[in-house]
Amino acid sequence: MDLKSLFSGVLALVLIPLAAHAEDLPDLGGKTLMVATENAYPPLQFIDPNSGQAIGWEYDAMKEIAKRLNFKAAHQNVSWGAMIQAVSDGQYHIGMNGITIKDDRKEKVDFSDPYMRSEMFMLVRGDEERFSDAKSFAALKDGLVGAQPGTPPFYVAVHDVLDGNEHNPRIKRFETFGASVQALKTGDVDVVLTDGTAGKGYAQASEGALKLVGGPLGAEDFGFIFPKGSDLVASVNAAIKLLKADGTFDALNKKWFLDYKLGG
Structure with missing residues (x-):
C-alpha cells in the first residue's frame, strides 16, 4: 500500500506552502518556553509503555520548531x-494536545496555523459485529459511546452519531480519553x-482487541x-511553514504513522 492510500481518511496535511528559508526565522535567544500537553493521544503525544518516556509526533515537531527558532521546550x-484555561492565563507559553482549531476557543487563546488535519473514526472492540458504522450504531438502542466532554469526539457523538442531545444517556462521560x-x-461502552x-x-497496540470501523465522521485542523496576543505565534507559524516545505513533517508522518508500533 502506498503512502497516499494509507493516510487517506486518517491524516491529511494542509497544503504545502511556498518554500521558507531557515535564515528568515526569528532567533528566540535560547530562552526556555513552558509547553503544556496531556500525554494521552498516541501517536501525537503519549507515554512510551517500554521506556516510560513522553514521546510522539508533537514532541518531535516541537523539538524541530525549537531547534529552528533557538528556544528550549520544557514540557x-x-x-x-x-489546558486551554491554563494557557489563556499565561501559565504556559504553548499548548500542544491535538487541539482542534475552533472559533469559540479563539476567544480564549491564539492558535498557530494548522500543522495537521485529522478525521474522526469509530474505535470498537475487535470482535464487534453488531454495527459497522455510525448509522447502524445509532440504531443499536442499548449501544453506549464513551467520550470526554468538551472535545471533538464528544460533539461528533452528540451531533453526528446520536440525536443532538448532549445529555443523551447513551453517552458515558470520562475525564480522559485513555479512560474511555x-x-x-x-x-462498559461499545x-x-x-x-x-x-x-x-x-x-x-491492542493486537486485535480493538479496531476502527466505518468511514470518517468529520475533519478537524490541529494547531498549537x-x-x-503572544508574539510567539508568528515565529511558530514561520517554523511550521518551513518544516512543511523542507520535508520534516513528511518524515515525522512516516515515523509515527507508518513505522512506529505503539507498545511494540
Whole structure:
C-alpha cells in the first residue's frame, strides 16, 4: 500500500506552502518556553509503555520548531480540561494536545496555523459485529459511546452519531480519553470516537482487541495554542511553514504513522 492510500481518511496535511528559508526565522535567544500537553493521544503525544518516556509526533515537531527558532521546550503534563484555561492565563507559553482549531476557543487563546488535519473514526472492540458504522450504531438502542466532554469526539457523538442531545444517556462521560478506551476494552461502552491517528495507534497496540470501523465522521485542523496576543505565534507559524516545505513533517508522518508500533 502506498503512502497516499494509507493516510487517506486518517491524516491529511494542509497544503504545502511556498518554500521558507531557515535564515528568515526569528532567533528566540535560547530562552526556555513552558509547553503544556496531556500525554494521552498516541501517536501525537503519549507515554512510551517500554521506556516510560513522553514521546510522539508533537514532541518531535516541537523539538524541530525549537531547534529552528533557538528556544528550549520544557514540557509539563496538564489535563485536557485545564489546558486551554491554563494557557489563556499565561501559565504556559504553548499548548500542544491535538487541539482542534475552533472559533469559540479563539476567544480564549491564539492558535498557530494548522500543522495537521485529522478525521474522526469509530474505535470498537475487535470482535464487534453488531454495527459497522455510525448509522447502524445509532440504531443499536442499548449501544453506549464513551467520550470526554468538551472535545471533538464528544460533539461528533452528540451531533453526528446520536440525536443532538448532549445529555443523551447513551453517552458515558470520562475525564480522559485513555479512560474511555479502557472502558471500551472492558465492555462498559461499545464505541469511542477518536481521531484516526490516535485510533490507529490504539488499534495497533491492542493486537486485535480493538479496531476502527466505518468511514470518517468529520475533519478537524490541529494547531498549537498560545496566550492571547503572544508574539510567539508568528515565529511558530514561520517554523511550521518551513518544516512543511523542507520535508520534516513528511518524515515525522512516516515515523509515527507508518513505522512506529505503539507498545511494540
